[in-house]
Amino acid sequence: MHKLLDIFIKPFQGDNFVWIEIIIITAISATSWLYFYSLPVGVEANHFFWPLLGPLLIALRYGFAKGFICTLSMTAVLVSIMKDGGMLPLFPFSLIIGTFFAVMIAGEFRDHWQRSIDKYGIEHKHMLQQLTSFTKNYHLLKVSHDQLELRNAGQPASLRAEINSLQRIALQYSERRLAHIGEPLLALFAHVGGIHVAGIYKVTNNEVETQPDAVLGDSHTLNINDCMLQDMLASKKLLSPVTFHAQHESCYQLCIPLVDTAGVLQAVVLAESVKFFLLTPANVVLLSLIADNAADLLSDELLTPVLAAHQDELFMRYVQRAHYNSREYALDSSLIIFHDRTGSNQHELQALTNHRRGSDVYWTYQPPNQALCLMVLLPLTTATDSQQYIIRMQQILFNALGEHCNDIDIIGPFSFDDGKHGIDSIIKIWGPNNDRMLVPSCANS
Numbered sequence: 001m002h003k004l005l006d007i008f009i010k011p012f013q014g015d016n017f018v019w020i021e022i023i024i025i026t027a028i029s030a031t032s033w034l035y036f037y038s039l040p041v042g043v044e045a046n047h048f049f050w051p052l053l054g055p056l057l058i059a060l061r062y063g064f065a066k067g068f069i070c071t072l073s074m075t076a077v078l079v080s081i082m083k084d085g086g087m088l089p090l091f092p093f094s095l096i097i098g099t100f101f102a103v104m105i106a107g108e109f110r111d112h113w114q115r116s117i118d119k120y121g122i123e124h125k126h127m128l129q130q131l132t133s134f135t136k137n138y139h140l141l142k143v144s145h146d147q148l149e150l151r152n153a154g155q156p157a158s159l160r161a162e163i164n165s166l167q168r169i170a171l172q173y174s175e176r177r178l179a180h181i182g183e184p185l186l187a188l189f190a191h192v193g194g195i196h197v198a199g200i201y202k203v204t205n206n207e208v209e210t211q212p213d214a215v216l217g218d219s220h221t222l223n224i225n226d227c228m229l230q231d232m233l234a235s236k237k238l239l240s241p242v243t244f245h246a247q248h249e250s251c252y253q254l255c256i257p258l259v260d261t262a263g264v265l266q267a268v269v270l271a272e273s274v275k276f277f278l279l280t281p282a283n284v285v286l287l288s289l290i291a292d293n294a295a296d297l298l299s300d301e302l303l304t305p306v307l308a309a310h311q312d313e314l315f316m317r318y319v320q321r322a323h324y325n326s327r328e329y330a331l332d333s334s335l336i337i338f339h340d341r342t343g344s345n346q347h348e349l350q351a352l353t354n355h356r357r358g359s360d361v362y363w364t365y366q367p368p369n370q371a372l373c374l375m376v377l378l379p380l381t382t383a384t385d386s387q388q389y390i391i392r393m394q395q396i397l398f399n400a401l402g403e404h405c406n407d408i409d410i411i412g413p414f415s416f417d418d419g420k421h422g423i424d425s426i427i428k429i430w431g432p433n434n435d436r437m438l439v440p441s442c443a444n445s
Contacts, residue, residue, distance in 0.1 A: 288329075334383065
C-alpha cells in the first residue's frame with residue numbers, strides 16, 4: 001500500500017518526465033470530461049466530477065504552478081474541441097472555475113508543505129554534518145588522550161611518583177639495593193624508552209661488575225670491551241647511536257650511566273634492543289633524569305631523607321641537582337623554609353619530618369642568632385603543588401599548636417624556574433654559615 005501511494009504521490013525528479021506526465025494527465029482529464037459530460041444534464045448531476053482528479057494530482061505532486069498549467073491545458077483542449085463541435089455556448093464555466101480553485105488550493109498547500117520539508121531537510125543535513133564533525137573530533141580527542149597517556153611518564157607528577165616508589169623499595173634494604181630496585185627500574189626504562197633487552201650492572205671504582213643485578217628480556221650479554229660502553233664510562237653521559245659516533249659498531253643501542261648527586265657512577269644500564277620511534281630527544285632526557293635520581297638511591301649517604309645541621313654541603317648537592325633539572329630538563333622544584341620565631345616549638349618543627357613525601361629532602365639547622373629552621377627541598381614539584389604542600393603543613397601545625405601555629409613562619413615556596421640567583425640568595429640569607437653555603441660546585445652550576 002505504501003509503495004502504491006509513493007507511485008502516485010512522490011514526484012519524478014527529471015523535468016522531461018514531469019512534462020510527459022502533465023501531458024498524459026491533461027489528455028486523460030479532457031477525455032474523461034468529454035465522455036462523462038456528453039450525457040444528458042440529469043444524468044450528469046448524478047456523477048462525480050472525475051476530470052478534477054487529474055489536475056488535482058498534478059498540483060499535489062508538483063505544486064501550484066504545474067497544477068495550474070495542467071488545468072489551463074485541459075480547459076484549452078476542451079474549449080478547442082467544443083468550438084469545433086459547435087458546443088461552445090454550453091461550456092461549463094462554473095465547473096472550470098471550481099476546478100481552478102480546488103487545484104490552486106491544493107497546489108499552494110503542496111508548496112507550503114514542500115518548503116517546510118526543505119527547511120527541515122536542510123536542518124537535518126546540518127545536524128548530520130555537526131554529528132560527523134563531533135564524531136571526528138571525538139576520535140581525534142581519544143587518540144590525543146591515548147598519546148597523552150603514553151607520554152604521561154614524562155610528566156613531573158608521574159615521574160615523581162615512580163621515583164618515590166623506587167625510593168620506598170631502596171629504604172627497605174641496606175644491602176644490595178640495586179638487586180631489589182633493578183627490575184622495577186628497568187621496567188620504568190622500558191615504559192619510557194621502549195627498551196626490550198637490557199641489563200643493569202653495579203659499578204665499583206669505575207669498573208663494571210660482570211654479573212647483572214637485573215635483566216630485561218632474553219639474550220642479554222655483557223661486552224666489557226664494547227666501544228660505546230667504554231666511552232660512556234669515560235664521559236659518564238647517556239649514549240645512543242644518535243649521539244655516539246665511532247669507527248667501530250657497538251652491540252648496544254643505549255648505554256645509560258647512573259651517576260649520583262656526588263658525581264659517583266653507581267651503576268650502568270646496557271640495552272641491546274630499543275624501539276627507535278620512542279628514542280626521541282625528550283625521552284632520552286627522561287631516561288637521563290630517571291637514571292640520575294635512581295643513582296642517589298644506591299648511595300647510603302645520599303639516601304638519607306632528613307639531614308642534620310652539619311650536612312649543609314650535602315644539602316647543597318641536592319640544590320645543585322634541582323638547578324640542573326630546571327636548567328636541562330625544564331622540570332621545576334621548590335624550596336620552603338619553616339622558621340620557629342619563638343624557639344619554643346622545636347619538637348613540633350622536627351615532627352614535620354615525619355610527614356615527608358617520597359624524594360623530599362629535609363634539612364634541620366639553626367642560623368646565626370636565630371631559632372631553629374627547617375629547610376625543605378621538593379624535587380620535581382611545581383609551585384601549585386608546593387602551595388598544596390604548605391596548606392597540608394599548616395593544618396598539621398594548627399592541629400599540634402592551635403593558635404600558636406603562627407609562631408612558625410613559612411617562607412616560600414621559592415621556584416627554581418625563577419632563576420638560580422633567587423634561590424641562592426635565599427639560602428645565603430638563611431644558611432647557618434654563609435661562607436660554606438654556596439659551595440663552588442653549586443656556584444658554577
